[in-house]
Amino acid sequence: MINYRTYEAEDFLFDESFRQWTTETTPQTARFWEQWLVQNPDRAEVVRQAQELVRALNAHYRDDATDERLAQELAQLVGKAAERRDSETEETPVVPLSQRTWWRWAVAASVVVLLGLVARIYVNRTAKPAAYSYEYLTKNVPKAPLEEKVNTGTKAINVLLSDGSVVTLNPKSRLSYPHRFSATTRTVYLSGEAFFDVVKNPAKPFLIYANQTVTKVLGTSFLVRAYTEEKDVTVMVKTGRVSVYSLKDYEKAQQSGLRRVEGVVLTPNQQMTYNLEENRLIKAVVEKPAALVVNRPSREQEFEDAPVARVFASLERTYGVKLRFDEDAMAACLVNVSFNEENLMERLDVICQTIGASYEVLDGQIVITSKGCH
Missing domain, CATH: 3.55.50.30 (Phage tail protein beta-alpha-beta fold)
Structure with a gap:
């Protein structure tokens, strides 16, 4: 049995089952990998990185991102590396392929070259300021360290925050938050999708940083969708009032001491879509507005x-x-x-x-x- 615990992101890239789970999952592969993640939660970040590489490669080749194409790319790189290595060494006794030093060196070189290609593709497709990413924001919080909840399962999980607010975290999503909120604000960081039911507190605004956006509320319920690989961020309001800003504008206002920030105000059954490529906030009505009072006469x-x-x-x-x-x-x-x-x-x-x-x-x-x- 393959010991996936020893795998790094580039190793998963060449695993057929892993690629199938990432791009066109089947019940069997989904069941295996989701169960493996539950058993190995410490490998979630490596798996996420590997999935990003697979998706970038798949997008680059589009319909031609097949096993044959990947194998062809690898074989060509291995062959070139092996030729260069063989030309510099004398003939050696025949040994198994996996034990040959040049083969290991060639594979390593091939992986580096191929990963470089994939990385460039991925960066070009999802280019955004590093200072606005989930990883950067959560690692550079000026106050107490954050706690993180990662949902690697197939069902939503509830996260109870110190102020009594509840966050329903959907699959393939991450939420970082302090053990206890500060005296002036309640700030959390989201990568993925979550439904927030925020306890009302006018004296302490609730802020959600998610993929180049900041959502500010006093007490309401709403959904935020901000997956790293998607080009749009969406905020949909169920109850209350929500303000949404681009992170760039919000940070600029905070640094300059401005009290007013240009953004979008949402009320029940309204939504905001922030297009990352155009840096534009678009306000609309949700696709299927729900009744605010379920038991209205x-x-x-x-x-x-x-x-x-x-x-x-x-x-x-x-x-x-x-x-x-x-x-x-x-x-x-x-x-x-x-x-x-x-x-x-x-x-x-x-x-x-x-x-x-x-x-x-x-x-x-x-x-x-x-x-x-x-």
Whole structure:
């Protein structure tokens, strides 16, 4: 049996089972590697580095990142290294390949060359300031050392913080946080995806540093997705109010003493996407807005000859999303409808079809257009 505990990142690169798990996982390979990680949690960082190398190589060759292609690259490098080595040495007795000094030297040289290629590809594709990375931020915290929770399993795990806030950490994610928060702020660092349910404390803001972004809250629930290999960071709000900034702008404001930082303010059922390549914050409504009050009385979603303005007002209360429309133009529009399990967008589809209107999502709001009813 292969002793994977002795493997470094470059060794995993040439393991067929590991590459298959990283790029196109099957139930069998997923089960093996996830169980291995649970048994060897101290190797999680090495495995993560190896996965990044595999993905970079796979992206470079795109559809041609096959075992044959990788073997071909390795064979060519080994062959060239061996030729150079053989030309400098005299003929030696025949010994097994794995025991030949030149073979070990050739493989080592090949790995170095190939890893150099992969590293350049990976850096070019994910280039970002080193000072903004999860590794840099967590290793350069000026105060007490951080604790880290790494989720190497297949299910989400809950992390209870010292202030009572709960973080639901999704698979392939890492969270660093102090054992006890400081007297002025509550700061954590995320790589991956997590849902935060933050205890409200206006005197002590809660800050999440994640892949070139800073999310600031006082007390609310929201999701942050910030995987290192992805080009976007996403923040989706469930309850409360959240402010999101680019880390560069936030740090600049902190250093200069500015009280106001340009960012994006999110309310329930809104989301922000930060494009790392364009350095741009984009605000929108979440794909499937959820009701803010699950057990709202059913009569609020049953309408009989109801003015459409009252229907829209009810939807605003239920979902916390602002609906913009011309109330005067739609004054004569009446609605007869009953809703049960439909989400916000489905309900708007029905209402707009009924009154001959249309809608679009603009800057975290929904704008409804209609010529009116007669």
